[in-house]
Amino acid sequence: MKALKIPLIREGTVIDHITAGQAVNVLRILGIPGTQSSTVSVAMNVKSRLVKKDIVKVENRELDPHEVNKIALIAPKATINIIRDYKVVEKHKVKLPKEVVGIVRCSNPTCISNAREPVKSRFTVITADPPRVKCYYCEREPEDIADRII
């Protein structure tokens, strides 16, 4: 039997099928670890069938699915698994909300959202997979979302 690269968790949340290389950005979007003291394990470039993926495990914390959905911006195929007593009690795919606020910076340097104004960046979702978004203010569509995570 092959040993697990990162151990099973008893309670908490497992984010699986993250696009390879995006685990760190996922943590940034979710503000993890932030002020929480939960143990967080990250596995990157894990082989899964024919593709590679990243996995994030957050112990003793059940992440709010609405909050986690934002990661669909960079990991549209990710799944959220809520674990209780080592068992998956809830499992669902991430679903991009209609609007994402304060996560991505606009790629247009002359967009008003990049000026010193008291507003958060705001994007309207065009398609969920592949993730395509459009700036609410200047309507530009950034091509490189992962590089523009705030």
Add this chain to the structure above:
Amino acid sequence: MNFKDKDIISIKDFSKQEINGIISYAKKMVPYAKGEKKTELLKGKVMSSLFFEPSTRTRLSFESAMNRLRGRVIGFSDPGGTSQKKGESLADTIRMADSYSDVIVIRHPQEGAARLAAEFADAPVINAGDGAGHHPTQCLLDLFTIHTEKKNIEKTKIVLLGDLKYGRTVHSLAYALSLYGAEITFVSPPSLKMPKEVIAECQEMGVEPTQTSQLEKAIKDADVLYATRIQRERFPDAEEYNRVVGSYIITNELLEQAPNELIVMHPLPRITEIDPEVDTTPHARYFTQAFNGVPIRMALLSLILGERL
């Protein structure tokens, strides 16, 4: 058609029916815009005219529109004399204007500025141009001009000429003309072609624009030739600008190839695109078009302030 308190940020905020309604209402405004009839429709109302960027026609026609309706105008045409110079945010400037006026007209060099202004103002906001973004009242006055001169927009054959890559006017106009199913031809130097996204938008609405660099051929059976300025500020080097700036010049000789009824439009200012000899021909409509900014803006101010003729 209820526009009371509506922000006017982009031409895409309007349906075809709404545009038709505005055009038909603006026609009623023409005698008032010319000063032939008097009205006190907006007496007691105040318009903030916030121009963070230079403008001649847009600012003057908005101010004329408000004055013709007996409203009052406050504002500035140079942000140098305002607290922006001291580093005040646009949001705070808008909050002030909002408390001093009933409607805010804003031109700003940054894209999205009008949408941001609308977030911070309770009063309706009209976008008078936000950088390379939108200029909806220009588009409405262009449609008004075509409708007035050609009696309809649906069956119009229109040639859009010049800087189709960067010009916000032609992007909005191509979208709006597609709403009507007009027949559109794009003529530009190869380096200033219409962006694919704009063409895709036209196609989504069932319009298949023709693209060419041959102006003479394009105008042979056209109803409208809409020319735009090639903007020097868009070119990183002067040599490239000089190479394309003289690509297309509208002269009387060129217009001999066109039908007698063809009209020439231009959002102005023009530099070399239209030879002044064209000004006195029956083709020229760019000065009428500039005047049309007044009735269309009168109509919009009246509608969003909820006071109808």
